Amino acid sequence: MSKLRPVTPISIIAALLSDVMSDPSMSILKNSKVWKDLERAKELANGLDPYLERNTSPESEVLKSLKQKTLDFNWQDRTGREFVNGLEPEMLSGHVEGQFLKLMVAISGAERILEIGVFSGYSVLAMAEALPEGGVLVACELDPRAAKFAMDQLQAAGFGGKVRLELGPALASLETLAKDSEKFDLVFVDADKPSYREYVKYMLDHGLVEVGGVFLIDNTLLQGEVYLGEEDRGVAAAAIHDFNDYLTNEPRIEQVLIPLRDGVTLARRVI
Ligand SMILES: C[S@@+](CC[C@H](N)C(=O)[O-])C[C@H]1O[C@@H](n2cnc3c(N)ncnc32)[C@H](O)[C@@H]1O
Known part of the structure; x- marks a missing residue:
């Protein structure tokens, strides 16, 4: 490895x-x-x-295999302008966070899940494992190669029928989902950091997540840069710093920032 x-x-x-x-x-x-x-x-x-x-329940064999294939894949070997730059195996959420997501789906009883930022499909598969019969997971991904990799893995693992992939910029996908009056019980946000605020605000403003709906938002510690001085924050960390401020002051939300892996914010729509 x-x-x-x-x-x-x-x-x-x-x-x-x-x-x-x-x-x-x-x-x-x-x-x-x-x-x-x-x-x-x-x-x-x-x-x-x-x-x-x-001290976390072990990963299923299909999650283990997806992780290994993600590590073995050459994400640098990219041609064509439609691909997202900088995809790397470090993006994969992994065993402990995956188990947390899976438990959140099971505990919340979510039947309609939205994920923004799929990469190789690890978090999609972890959550899909806890989806009840008839449940659906809509997965938004910009990069066609990552989307294909993820869907191939999900199909091979027997979860292809539960997952619907929306290929393209997530904001455009959110607009389509809102136009179609789709609603979600649980959303996992794990894509481009500068857009987090826009994604969450859009989902609140357009009723994609209603009162009681759950948000899980990844990388809200951004390698610790969010709590270092402003001069030590990169572009992504500055965006997450602003996003964390926004969420803390968003009256429609109550939340807790959990120091799990790179920080996961667990939030619930209350108004
Ligand atoms: C951190 S990775 C996701 C990791 C995955 N959730 C997991 O747990 O293994 C972020 C993903 O977001 C995708 N992405 C970046 N910008 C996006 C956008 N505007 N719309 C949709 N997906 C985007 C990237 O291509 C990448 O695959």
Whole structure:
């Protein structure tokens, strides 16, 4: 399995501590309290994700296989302007977050799910596993190659019948869904960060999600950059920072930001 780049606050902290402690110019004595504290900090940071994995119900064989195929696929090998740049295996939500999404579907009893940002289909498949008979998941994806990869995997896993793919920019898909008076019990937002605010506001304004409906919104910690100073925020982090502010002040929503992986906001429409 290829080594993935750290993309969550805790894995970034672990990598930074490793770098510092293996730096030959570091002159802290190995038996000093400072060194022992650094070792403890590194163990705490490195141990969290494996512990979460071990104490989360295991992934199904089809999820495991989809993850492996995502890691093995060459996402860099892209031609044509219709493709989204920068797709990479690090985008995949994975075991612990996938299990969280699956449980949220089961607990909420959602029968109509919308996902914005499919990539290789891991989160779609995790949620589809908990969808009841007759349930439907509408999956919006801009990139045709990712959409095909995901649909091939979903069909092979026997979930193709539950999933309807909307190919194109998500906002255009939302407009079509609203025009057709479609409603969703649960929405997972995991696409281009600068559009998060527009997506959620559009779904609220146009009744795609009604009172009681659930939103799950990914990457709301954006590698921790949202709580660093403004000068340390990239474009995506600045957008998520604004989005988090918007959501906190959105009277139609109540929410909690959960420090799961790169941050997942769980929200519910209350008005
Ligand atoms: C982080 S990945 C999604 C990961 C996936 N939800 C998972 O858990 O494995 C983001 C996806 O959003 C897609 N995307 C980016 N901009 C989009 C847009 N405007 N409309 C629809 N999808 C978009 C990208 O092509 C990419 O596949």
